[in-house]
Amino acid sequence: MKDQIKDRALIKQYIQGNEACLEMLINKHKNKVFTTILLIVNDQYIAEDLFQETFIKVIKTFKSGKYNEEGKFLPWVVRIARNLAIDHFRKAKRMPTVTSQDGEDIFRTFQISESNREESYIRDQRDDTVRQIINMLPPEQKEVLVLRHYGDLSFKEIADLTDVSINTALGRMRYALNNMRKIITEKSISLQ
């Protein structure tokens, strides 16, 4: 509750012209918002773009006076990010891909050959085990887990957003946690 009041105060100050409050607000929530986006799109570069788009939309809403103070800030931002990610996938589906003779997406190949070996090594290192386990979950379980754990949406908010009952949302979370536990045990993954 205290946290929400703090967010509300920062937003009010920002709308009144204090730019530093926006930076404070972003720094406070950036990791949760970015992790949520990254886990949805699974691509660092797309996640950076969507992160920027999300906060630019937030700014526009603040400046247009359309922000509803009653809601919680972080879940609201995460809902915007999720919608932008869905739009991104819709557009990507419509976009024709240029493939090489061996069937590889030419732009993807171009991107990889552009980055040097050191960069790709660092990227591989970052591609950590927890994300791999999350990505092994069925999409509907992964969605609830990401929105609840990283996006701070309540189970009721997730149920409303995904058009299911709260019991279904809770059930998906239970299965997600059980499946994660099974994967960790089966593969004897050490996560310390």
Next chain:
Amino acid sequence: MNNTSTLNQLLQLSYSELSKNEEDTLLNDMMRNEDLCDSYAIIENIKTVLNQEIHSPNPTSIKIILEESQRSELETH
């Protein structure tokens, strides 16, 4: 109360979504039931694992957003 709804409540407890009354009732149940405590510990353990997966955006992304904010500030004045 069936097992599924108790497990659902444990999840809600873990994410601080229960009312004070619901929380007290469940905590009382947990004191009498070791299995419930074990289930709650499993949830908390997986949450600890999930907490390892935190990423930060590139500082350039934040710079772009702040510049965009300042630009729109200038446009409105």
